Amino acid sequence: MKSLFRLLAVAGFSFGLSVAAVAQDGQERVIRFGHLNNADHPVSFGVKRFSELLAAKSGGKMKVQEFPASQLGNEMQQQSALQGGVQQMSAPATTSLAGIVQEFGLVDFPFAVANFAQADALLDGPLGQTLIAKLPEKGLVALGYWDLGFRNVTNSKRPITKPEDLEGLKIRVIPNPVFLETFKAFKANPVPMPFAELYGALEAKAVDGQENPFAVIQS
Known part of the structure; x- marks a missing residue:
């Protein structure tokens, strides 16, 4: 199937506020980062690297607790947890976001792109950025797109x-x-x-x- 699967690094809106709060009150924050993939998957490697960078740049004030392999539930359950502030970050497929922003369903159409360059141009361009801009009103903030690969x-x-x-x-x-x-x-x-x-x-x-x-x- 020439259909490229994309993930979004997504944070709950309250997480964006907590980042600013760290700079003000100096308190430690623990970010619960859930995703569906196993611990030996590239997404998990990315979460671990993100954890290292965040700890270094925050002077150890911000730490990431990873929950791989659907430990926090399926993508819809994690989406609700993000919106409710129970979970702070996730890496959901764009497919699951179509339930709250219908236009994300456009990304699911098969044979829409033939290679990674076309996919990058599509999602880094006006369409992808327009979709991301629709998430804050739903209680989510997208940090960026993440390749998962062709299916x-x-x-x-x-x-x-x-x-x-x-x-x-x-x-x-x-x-x-x-x-x-x-x-x-x-x-x-x-x-x-x-x-x-x-x-x-x-x-x-x-x-x-x-x-x-x-x-x-x-x-």
């Missing part, structure tokens, strides 16, 4: 070398209308499912396969 289909039945090979396969997809309709168009049987449930579904053969960026599949 790949894996399954236990047969190689996928042409669109017709998808016909009849039960493929786990993100619970999102664009993903559902895309795989229906290929005559597959898309099964919407939270990411945290995917491994168990594959093991139990409740689905034949799944689609994700390579780094997610590998980790």
Whole structure:
């Protein structure tokens, strides 16, 4: 699937206020940073590096506590926690943000870009920045886009070398209308499912396969 998956580094609005507060009162702050990926995934490596830089630049006053592998819930649950101030940061897929800013659904359309350069131009340009600007009124602040990679289909039945090979396969997809309709168009049987449930579904053969960026599949 020539569909590039993007994450956003997102903070709750109260986190933005707390950064300013640190400079004023000198108190320590602990940032709860949750995401869906495993601890051996590049996103987790990025969170750890962010933690190191933030601690160094704040003189140790700001610390990051990472919660990988959906420990704080799925993306929608973490989104609510961000808005409520219970969680301070996350790295959600742009897909999950379409529930509060519908226009983020534009990023999900397959075959919209052919390479990383086109994707960067799209999201670093007017469209991507317009989407980011819509988040503060929803209680979120986007710090920037984060590549997750082009999506790949894996399954236990047969190689996928042409669109017709998808016909009849039960493929786990993100619970999102664009993903559902895309795989229906290929005559597959898309099964919407939270990411945290995917491994168990594959093991139990409740689905034949799944689609994700390579780094997610590998980790």
